[in-house]
Amino acid sequence: MGKYFSQYCSFVITKHWQLANLPQTFQIIDSDDQLSVLKQVIKSLELDDKVLTPRQAQHFINTRKDHGLRAKDLVAEEGDAWHNRMLHIYTAYEARCQQTGSVDFAELLLRCYELWRDNPSLLAYYQQRFQYILVDEFQDTNPLQYNWLQLLAGQSGQLFVVGDDDQSIYGFRNASAANLANFNQEFPQVQLIRLEQNYRSTGTILEVANTLIARNDQRLGKNLWTQASAGEPIFLYTAYSEMDEARFVAEKVQAYSGQRQEMAILYRTTAQSRLFEEELLQRSIPYRIYGSLRFYERLEIKDMLAYLRLLHHRDDDGAFERIVNTPKRGIGEKTLETLRSIARQQEISLWQAAQHAIETQQLKARASSTLTVFLDLIQQFDEQIKALSLHEKIKHLKTYTGLVAHYQKESKEEAQRRLENLDELINAARQFEQRRSNLPAATTEEANPPIVDILTEFLAHTALEAGEGQGNEWEDCVQLMTLHAAKGLEFEMVFLVGLEENLFPHQNSLDESKLEEERRLCYVGITRARRYLYLCHSETRYRYGNREFGTPSRFIREMPTELIQAVRLSNSIVSPLKSWMALAKGKLHRGERVKHKQFGEGVVLNYEGQGDYARVQIKFASGNKWLMMAYAQLEKLY
DNA sequence: ACTCGTAGGATTTTT
């Protein structure tokens, strides 16, 4: 998995930082940080960030890096101004990162690759250290990782890779299943072992998966089979709304008599998790959610880490920018701009620029004094926490930075969550320290090297880990996660939700090449299930502030119908309701109270359009509890 | 320097 590549490369270049041409204090930046660096770079080049968006630049750069290409390896293309300007940005970005000692995710790999490539004796050392190499999920490697492995394996290295081209779902990160095909040709004496017998799922689930994935053109080709019986049919639920979808799933979860952690709710986008969370919470069903917002990417965590970083290393400009005015201290954009320009001119860090600006009185009195307060504050903290352990440092900063009060300004509830997260960070730090000190003192020189202090290690850890070790209480919890996070896992019962056009397949992935990856994603989802598979989609969904009518995902249509059993509320309920709405359409105005003999009182929430082309949305209540929402597109009734 | 209002956009998946 990609994670281990990054972790190991981080380890290697930390150890050989001089050879890798990095400052010892280099810092790993995540995609958000990378984006803000690019924003600044584009601005400093005085380019139009509407035509050359930071996002495009990020994509441009990461794609090249994942192919092992630096800016100097690329050539300007005549007539392609956009490309050439991107190249310009790439060059400036590399210089900027080098100057600030920032290393993005792709850079970790690239540095390590170049380090080995350019230092044969070092490479030889690592080659003899790893005589046998096993790579799992090989279809998720990108070209750079492939070359990295080739380098490490060398001529005599024993390399064993496992992969499934039908589960290649990281194309957006430049992973390529072609690596799997190339492997056969580029390594001498490859022995290929095909695994087509499946020991996990029922025959029905496999048949559905096989039929679906057969639609893809770009395949090495295989057909899974099993000795197991056909098992249950696949169930399909058509919900009225996303709330109804969540309700349905929660009821099934509640009714299940087996272990709860054997159930998983899988969705395409993280945003979909919220409704399921709410529904499960209401019913007091324990659940565990994987990486909703990654722990270490949360604002409060990043703020706190920025304090730690700046305290550790005054020249960390990213950290400086982040906290210089968080909480608000009256240091504004203008002051900062002055500092940035001084820093750029004299090739010094923002911290040094600040000191310099104050000494040489280049700032207005007010800016100068607020800035002095900040510099002194950091120095004070430095004194105060010097002797403390890592988690005590964070605790100290939590109380004295004023971050707490700062968060409380937005909203009480938000602040509460942020505080809890900060406590969680303290916990994580404590655990990290314990694990660190529990390591056997003298194993190999690699396992436990005193190369860097614990803080640096912890910071690298926070940059590379999602922070999933938190909250160990996941026994007996329903598992909620994105389809991407589900790869490699299996469950007795799987709910595949939000199977609607423009959501899954996602609206940004509708062209043919991307569509195949979406289909593989669906294939991954299906094959997570051992026995029970529920497919869910909703007729309507709230999007951008409107309720929109959607169509079922093409992937549902691409599965064999005879294996799918619809479990939608029976037609005996649905049709009378729809015809009633059609009859009542003249009277259905927004806000109107209505009465239905079966569903009782309701209220018309929405009425769009006119006459037969109207879309109506009614909310029915039974007693004081909302029973269901009904939607109808009246034109469909005729 | 900060706060508040309005307009416009919507970019999904992860190390």
Next chain:
DNA sequence: TCCTACGAGT
């Protein structure tokens, strides 16, 4: 609906 960028007012 919710986020962001930008401008006016304090």
